[in-house]
Amino acid sequence: MAEETNIEQSKSKPMTDKELEELLRKSEQNASYPDVPFDEFTVPTPEEWVAACNELLKGKPFDKMMYTKNYEGITFDPIYTLRKWKDILPTDDYPGMGDYLRGSTVNGYVHEPWGIAQACDLTEPQENNELLKFEISKGSTVYHVRVDSATLGGIDVKDAEKPGDKGVSLTTLEDMHTMLDGLDLEKLPYMLYTGEGSARLLAMTVAALKAAGKKIEKLHGIIGADPIGELVKNGKTAESLDALYDQMAGVIKWAKKNAPGLRTILVRSTVFSLGGAESVQEVAYTYAVAVEYVRQMMKRGLDIHDISQAIAFEFNQGANFFMEIAKLRAARQIWANIMKEFGAEEADRASFVHGRPASFTKTVIDPYVNMLRNCTQSFSSVVGGVNTFENEPFDELIRKGDTFSRRIARNIHIMLQEEFGMQAPIDQAGGSWAVEALTKQITEKIWAKFQEVEAAGGVIAALKDGSIQKGIADVLAARFKALELRKDRAVGVNMYPNMTEEPLDPRPENTEEIKKILVAAVEKYEADVDAKEAEAKLAAVKAAAADVLVDAEAEAFAAGATIGQVAKAAAKAEGEVTVEAIAEHHWTEKFEALRRDTEAYIAKTGKNVEVFLANMGPIPQHKARADFSTSFLQVGEFNVHLNNGFQDDEDKPNSRWEKAAAALKAGIDEAGTPYDCAVICSTDATYPEDVPGMAPLLKAANPTMKLFLAGAPAKDMKQTYLDAGVDDFISVSANCFDILKDLQKRKGMIE
Template identity: 55%
Template sequence: MSNETGGELDLQAILKKAEQQTDFPDVPLDEFTPPTYEEWKEACIALLKGAPFEKKMYTKTYEGITFDPMYFRRDTEDILPKDSFPGMDDFLRGAQPSGYLGKPWGIAQVCDETMPAENNELLRHEQEKGSTIYHIKLDSASLKAQDVRTAAAPGDEGVSVTTLDDMHTLLNGLKLDKYPLYLYAGESALPMLSLFAGALKASGQDLAKVRGIVGADPLGELTAVGQNSKAVSSLYDEMAKCAQWAVKNAPGLKTVFVRSDVYSRGGANDVQESAYTLAAAVAYLRAMLERGLTIEEAAGQIMFGFSMGANFFLQIAKLRALRPLWAQIVEAFGGSKDAQRMHIHARPALFFKTVYDPYVNMLRNTTEIFSGVVGGVDSFESSPFDEPIRKGDEFSRRIARNVQIILQEEFGLLQPIDPAGGSWAVETLTKQMKEKIWAEFQVIEGKGGMLAALQEGYPQSEIAAILASRFKASETRKDRIVGNNMYPNMTETLLDPRPEDMAENKKQRTAQVEEYLADMDEAFKAEKLAALKNAMSVETAIEAAQAGATTAEIAAAFAAAASEEVTAIAPHRWSERFEALRKTTEDYKAEHNDNVKIFLANMGPIPQHKARADFTTGFLQVGAFEVLTNNGFPTVDEAAQAAKESGADAVVICSTDATYPEIVPELAPKLHEALPNATVFLAGAAPKELLDTYNEAGIDEYISVKANCYKILQLLQQKKGMIA
């Protein structure tokens, strides 16, 4: 018998014996003395070496919540879900009793190819490779129900759809009786819903078996653009007609898609994003109730879309807080338990994605997917890592899709039901988020609802304040953006944005549309459009679409009051200012074959200056500047001479706090003499008692962990002539 075989038999015997063992001895732990919080705190203070405990160990968030360094059961006893089960009560612990065991969260990879036929191929390919939802993204023209023949940039962000034939091509061969379909339709679902239903009817498919959403978000579009094509009240009329039609003809299809993207991309914190999205949803509930729907019907038509941000635990708490809040709202309208269930679709927040070092976006996306799953999403769209730069390709879409598949199949995230339930930290954060979201929601309600609040400019100003705080924190690198304001990759080449030829897109799409419309009976189409104008309904819109009406003609078929105007919330990304700064340097370098040159006046042997020199190098390379390094100088004269020979635009003195009082007063004046136009920096922050001494010696700025990196780099660009 081989040793390998014998070892295997021994292992089997041990395992069999272990299976038969039912009584396990108690293991006493009395030799370990449980440490008290005070003892732990004292140990932390010792490790902090003088840094204040309250400042280092408590983390403040943009939501006004402070993370404690440690949470205890005694402080959360009253809020632990001891008598609550998943899928019950207020849905805090999830909308389904079985979690993901019976129904995994939906994998909804977005498909955004410009041509309907190509996007159809991509939809089928995604489904074959693991997506469980057909997720269609429209281009900006289609979202506005514009005819591609007059649109400015067909295919800029997604697929171009103008006619029934386009929709038929887009849906051809999709298994809509098996997989749900998601399509965000913009300010009104009516034009796209009529094409969607008309195409399915023409192909003989049963609308009653279709699931998913063809949904509108008129307040979201108003907030993003500043003005819709018609008054919100008219869009509410269309919303109600679409909802009533879906309830009767396609009960598995939703028609209202309340999305938080516009607030998230504007820089909103999680409380603002959640409260304003809830407020918009309540406005839609009221509008549909006023137009004849029941609360069961109206609530059943709404799907929510939320962005998963960078703060891992707050994302979990956000989703867990939103479900009971929505249940409370629907209950107040008289809705049943089933109507109170919140359907949540989520995606990684584009605000936190970067153009430089974009592969880090894979890691960001993964943590955001994870937090969404732990928080209990119903479906998730994992964005390609190159989303801020271009449309995804086979590689980036595959990585994005497979992250979700791996989490389901290999990481076992389908198994735990409410994995965060009972966590002292998460339960505390959930309670805090519920209270803050509800308070902000009540502010909006007190102003007369979301539309009135937008007209007043309240959400815009509140979000702008948070955006300013985020930008300030990134400037000082309190918020670290890997590859941008921290740890830049100096050898990086930006990804090819692969811009589409918009003129060619328009030419091809115009030809496709005109070829289809050439056989249409214009008189018959006019008759159907007149019928739509006289009696707006989804059925009459479907008939108009079947007669050849375009989305633009369907949208314009009935007169409506002019849209309200509000201040739009512009989209941003947290790294955009550093990206622009670095791009300025790279463009200047390419045009002038020159760059900002910074000489490091490293004083003393390597151990004396290395830490400060390394920090300074990383600090300045954020701007893609050329940093001239060396192994140090024994005397100030040698350092000054070397700086002069370098012809640098700036010099940074690098050494230790202990040696600066001797070095700086002598070296700084010599550097100004050697390079009269150069800026002289000191690496490190000057003690208060020496600040005047260093400034008088000629130190212009200080590079330290508290320094404003963005402003210092911008100052150097201005002196170089890169920017005005």
């Protein structure tokens, strides 16, 4: 892609102040609002606004407190004003045309809302069939099937390591027929991610529909592959990329002829998102993959129109609400310009985007908070303009969804459409000074990152040299560090832990029993298969060119061949490209592992890290820091022993110190079991007197414990406190993870 490609925010000329005032005046004239005078209000200047903020900040630096940096390298302004950003407003751009900044369709969601594509992933085909029907009956509008790892890899259930691990298990045509039975695929879209190649599962679908007497040409939606995505996920592909590209081209040709409403490439950002990528990386690397597909398809003789109609994208929506809206708007604009460079007509420059909440941002601990995360991520996806969306159940990291979690996930769509009126506005974020500014900024950064990959020789070269993996790993490390320091807050995990939480039952499936049932069904099916006919059709698959592979595989399935047999017959050259795989993560995994270590130790020994709060003075004096320290240490699920504070007797100055030391020495129970650590809690004003006097007494009462001081010390007092016996400080700048991990080691929970 040429570096000089012009990515513009708007093709309109910048408005002058006079033109802007005239535009606002006309808008006011056309409005039906009553005339409300504001003569009594004086419009503050930016300088006055900053001065008012500084007064509230009480000496804290304005530039540090009021500007927010994010992982994309974009700084959020404290306030966005029309006069600052008026020149970038898209006054001459309209939804459904141009560079598609404002939406992929002219009418937005007015006539056709986004597709509700809740993934159905139950292991047995009959169960998944019932779930698909149930989802549609309750409001879903897309049949979205998720298959298990074995099916994705073309492995029969008898050879599967864990059938149903991530979705439905499909081995035979009967399995597919059972799963699709009674579904109206002529009316509603069908969505299925197929892994490295789409021919095999498309052929199985086609064979099942033909056997049921259904019209193939009415099949629409996405049955899409992403071979480079699988390469990044696994570090290699089963077949060579050239063979997979040949298959991709053949399937596009087949779909154009037989099912023109079907997209057969699904370029997913999921592997990058799960690796920890920020939004700029996510879009840039996803588009680098897509551009490689476009080039490879053009090399195989396909025209840009057919390629554009075959491609769909899947983007993961993260937790930064406004940034995620801007990301989707920028992504449409950039793709339109990329396709323009490839010679696509305007109608073929629109992108089809399937959205989903980012699993990276979900938590295992306090999982009900995931409902809130899903809500904001769904909202930003809709405002950003997705075509279809799947809202994962809140318990996705723990188990497959149940009736309750699926209902909550599905109802977020329905509330947004029916109660919040999100179908009515077209380009809901259009004209928002903040979103338009962020869109412009992230567009420029995505384009620059995309050009980096292009300069490296394309996505395969960048994956081989590890630059993509390193870039994502650096962001992942930064995310983990921010959580450790609690600059990023995961409610219920590294902040505000719920000590009464009952972990969700993971409801593990009886894999061995399920496998027996599924294998028995396959064996019964195979008993009626004409082996010679099946072998003949498999031989035809082996000899088939890419252009006729779907039909050849469909006939093999119809003859009784299994998915494993078809995969083996169709296999071409083995994959020759290997890269460093990008592992899956979720952002709170380190804290969750820490909590599991505590829970395992308690289950094994009945013991825990015991924390003594040396609260000084009356409750108002120590409460703030006592509460902070309690929450800080309960992140590790430690026992924090509370008290109302130690105070002097009238005739004994500083007797509070001896009282605290005596209570500490007495231990946690009648047996005198010692505390593992203590935290002095009071105020900065009292610490210069309390800490030097009390810390030595506390250390003498329990020499082996670790002693903390709540709050960051004044620079001129830190060494004094350390000399008195304080070992460390619990404050907003402390590394929570490191402190908790150290206490676990001292207790013997971990090595």
